[in-house]
Amino acid sequence: MEIIRSVSEMQRRALALKSAGENIGFVPTMGYLHRGHRSLMRIAHERSAPVVVSIFVNPTQFGANEDLDAYPRDFGRDEQICRAEGVDILFYPADDEMYRGDSSVFVVEERLAQGLCGRSRPDHFRGVCTVVAKLFNIVQPAIAVFGEKDYQQLCVLRRMTRDLNFPVEVVSGPIVREKDGLAISSRNKYLSQEERRQALCLRQALDAAEEVYAGGERDAAVLRDAVRREIDVAPLAKIDYIELVDAENLESVDRIRRPALLALAVYIGVTRLIDNTVVGRL
Numbered sequence: 001m002e003i004i005r006s007v008s009e010m011q012r013r014a015l016a017l018k019s020a021g022e023n024i025g026f027v028p029t030m031g032y033l034h035r036g037h038r039s040l041m042r043i044a045h046e047r048s049a050p051v052v053v054s055i056f057v058n059p060t061q062f063g064a065n066e067d068l069d070a071y072p073r074d075f076g077r078d079e080q081i082c083r084a085e086g087v088d089i090l091f092y093p094a095d096d097e098m099y100r101g102d103s104s105v106f107v108v109e110e111r112l113a114q115g116l117c118g119r120s121r122p123d124h125f126r127g128v129c130t131v132v133a134k135l136f137n138i139v140q141p142a143i144a145v146f147g148e149k150d151y152q153q154l155c156v157l158r159r160m161t162r163d164l165n166f167p168v169e170v171v172s173g174p175i176v177r178e179k180d181g182l183a184i185s186s187r188n189k190y191l192s193q194e195e196r197r198q199a200l201c202l203r204q205a206l207d208a209a210e211e212v213y214a215g216g217e218r219d220a221a222v223l224r225d226a227v228r229r230e231i232d233v234a235p236l237a238k239i240d241y242i243e244l245v246d247a248e249n250l251e252s253v254d255r256i257r258r259p260a261l262l263a264l265a266v267y268i269g270v271t272r273l274i275d276n277t278v279v280g281r282l
């Protein structure tokens with residue numbers, strides 16, 4: 001496995017691979033890799049070769065009061081995981097490789113990024129789009145794999161890829177969960193034992209709503225209530241949002257007639273966790 005730290009070297013290498021006829025598969029990450037990331041690497045392997053993984057904790061997607069400095073990092077362990085997954089190139093740029101001090105061009109998606117996480121994290125998707133656009137130009141992938149764990153991010157990035165004509169196929173991977181149902185996230189590391197226990201309310205809330213939906217209920221408010229009741233059982237949980245939106249355009253729905261995304265963001269103590277499910281998936 002090659003480890004590349006320089007943007008220009010990565011771009012040179014990618015362009016050479018591309019002109020040799022290779023289809024690069026790309027998995028962008030912020031590191032502290034877990035089974036969720038590994039599942040995306042496997043999808044990339046099935047679909048393309050070589051596989052490039054990037055590790056970059058992107059400062060522009062963190063708000064002023066968010067956890068940029070505290071975000072967990074362990075490059076040695078990440079490197080081992082990438083080797084074990086047969087990754088061909090690990091791209092691990094430093095902050096000042098990715099952004100000049102006077103960077104002044106950013107990528108903004110103006111529709112899908114507005115609601116859900118965009119409401120409580122106003123500049124988050126601007127940072128995500130900007131860094132992924134940059135990474136697409138640097139890594140030159142034919143396919144890029146993103147997790148449904150960050151469903152809104154996936155939609156925003158699909159839209160960016162379409163609207164800016166990146167020659168990249170965006171592929172998604174399902175949410176990977178712990179045995180007890182908690183969606184795996186690098187941020188789960190922040191949870192104390194008691195918080196970890198109470199964090200299960202997210203999955204339980206989604207299960208409750210799915211059950212209500214399976215019973216024939218189509219009213220979004222009733223489903224949201226079912227979610228709220230489960231979250232309210234956990235004293236350390238504070239709801240940021242519970243929303244039902246169209247699974248494609250992310251617009252709010254009152255009644256479910258087409259596949260709908262049930263998405264939630266919940267603080268467990270000070271840690272903000274997100275989870276989702278698509279109800280009525282075709």
Ligand code: AMP
Nearest residue numbers: 029030031036146147149150175176184
């Ligand atoms: P992150 O390192 O958190 O920025 O995530 C990098 C990629 O991994 C994103 O496409 C995420 O959606 C995806 N991802 C994170 N957690 C999971 C998970 N539990 N299951 C599937 N994909 C995930």
